[in-house]
Amino acid sequence: MTRIGFAFNQKPDPAAFETSRRGAGASSSPGIDCSEHPSPSIDQFAEWDSPETIDAVESALSAYGEVIRLEATLDFPEKLRAARPDIVFNIAEGLNGRNRESHVPAICEFLGVPYTGSDPFTLTLCLDKARAKEALAYNQVPTPRFVVIRTVAQIRSALDRLTYPVFVKPVHEGSSKGITEANYCRTPTDLMVRASELLAEYDQPVIAEEFLPGAEFTCGILGNGDKARVLPLVAINFGALPAGAVPIYGFEAKWIWDVPENPLQIFECPAKIDLPLQRWIERVTLDAYNVTGCRDWARIDVRIDSAGVPNVIEINPLPGILPNPEENSCLPKAARAAGIGYDELIQSCLLAGAERCGLALSRRHSSVAA
Ligand SMILES: Nc1ncnc2c1ncn2[C@@H]1O[C@H](COP(=O)(O)OP(=O)(O)OP(=O)(O)O)[C@@H](O)[C@H]1O
Numbered sequence: 001m002t003r004i005g006f007a008f009n010q011k012p013d014p015a016a017f018e019t020s021r022r023g024a025g026a027s028s029s030p031g032i033d034c035s036e037h038p039s040p041s042i043d044q045f046a047e048w049d050s051p052e053t054i055d056a057v058e059s060a061l062s063a064y065g066e067v068i069r070l071e072a073t074l075d076f077p078e079k080l081r082a083a084r085p086d087i088v089f090n091i092a093e094g095l096n097g098r099n100r101e102s103h104v105p106a107i108c109e110f111l112g113v114p115y116t117g118s119d120p121f122t123l124t125l126c127l128d129k130a131r132a133k134e135a136l137a138y139n140q141v142p143t144p145r146f147v148v149i150r151t152v153a154q155i156r157s158a159l160d161r162l163t164y165p166v167f168v169k170p171v172h173e174g175s176s177k178g179i180t181e182a183n184y185c186r187t188p189t190d191l192m193v194r195a196s197e198l199l200a201e202y203d204q205p206v207i208a209e210e211f212l213p214g215a216e217f218t219c220g221i222l223g224n225g226d227k228a229r230v231l232p233l234v235a236i237n238f239g240a241l242p243a244g245a246v247p248i249y250g251f252e253a254k255w256i257w258d259v260p261e262n263p264l265q266i267f268e269c270p271a272k273i274d275l276p277l278q279r280w281i282e283r284v285t286l287d288a289y290n291v292t293g294c295r296d297w298a299r300i301d302v303r304i305d306s307a308g309v310p311n312v313i314e315i316n317p318l319p320g321i322l323p324n325p326e327e328n329s330c331l332p333k334a335a336r337a338a339g340i341g342y343d344e345l346i347q348s349c350l351l352a353g354a355e356r357c358g359l360a361l362s363r364r365h366s367s368v369a370a
Pocket residue numbers: 144167169173174175176177179209210211212213216247248249250301303313314316
């Protein structure tokens with residue numbers, strides 16, 4: 001039977017995490033050895049997956065073989081060697097540093113184990129918003145003009161290099177960490193203040209980008225080469241934000257205003273747009289996917305500039321995949337709009353990765369009871 005390794009990072013339980021953090025590295029959360037990582041905060045795990053997501057992915061994978069859980073803890077290399085899977089299904093976000101998403105795929109490559117999703121180079125490239133934009137711009141994929149600011153001393157020289165309003169963000173974070181309404185800078189003074197705060201708080205460079213005022217879309221892709229296809233587009237409905245809010249899908253919209261008791265009606269899927277614009281966005285999305293070397297699946301954020309041109313804001317080669325349809329998770333939502341259920345979405349990624357690696361997979365059992 002096919003052996004499917006499943007690599008993931010599970011969000012620690014907040015209470016257990018606090019106890020372990022205070023306990024000089026005696027972690028009760030498996031694999032979070034605080035003696036090896038300087039003062040992690042619970043925020044660091046925002047991108048990690050919940051037990052519900054991990055169970056749902058495991059269940060979907062099990063249709064194609066025996067699933068071996070390989071939590072991406074410090075002993076991941078030993079566990080992977082011992083498990084000897086035919087393929088690893090990878091959703092591990094990693095812990096520290098700008099190469100964190102690449103650690104699991106790099107270990108798989110080192111040990112010669114095939115795995116799903118993008119390779120270490122692409123994961124690191126896309127996690128660095130500035131480097132990813134350089135690759136896009138060089139290849140004529142539209143992306144907003146930008147400046148990288150590495151130190152407080154560099155802010156002043158950046159102030160007059162862009163047209164305002166400007167949007168500033170940490171260069172290698174995701175899930176809108178460090179992206180709030182305050183990042184919208186109407187003036188050089190705003191940029192001076194917010195860039196200084198972000199440099200101090202996130203201990204990494206920031207990028208200042210020209211703000212795109214048009215509609216925003218997030219676009220899921222499944223598959224590779226000629227078979228890569230863009231799923232129905234998800235439009236961001238800024239009308240759902242509180243009156244007077246800056247039109248961005250940032251920290252407040254993702255983590256404060258969107259609560260399970262009162263979900264923000266922030267997505268429209270399929271997006272109601274005319275066909276030529278839809279095709280244009282799909283083309284830009286596929287170009288970004290190919291230029292950055294994404295594989296099997298990804299989610300790409302696109303926003304329209306003042307001239308009506310779709311621009312790529314960001315590429316997510318490890319897309320969020322919350323299983324609960326009530327929760328705002330774009331890729332599963334886009335897949336549903338295409339008639340692809342959650343299990344089939346996960347399995348499509350598995351099959352695309354297996355095909356790429358020359359591995360033939362077949363269904364283990366029918367979902368119809370015998
Ligand atoms: N140049 C820009 N112009 C207009 N809006 C922008 C720009 N850059 C970012 N935004 C807004 O901020 C949001 C978050 O930015 P971005 O997608 O780069 O961050 P992220 O936190 O990595 O996102 P994700 O949660 O998708 O990983 C975007 O969805 C968009 O609404």
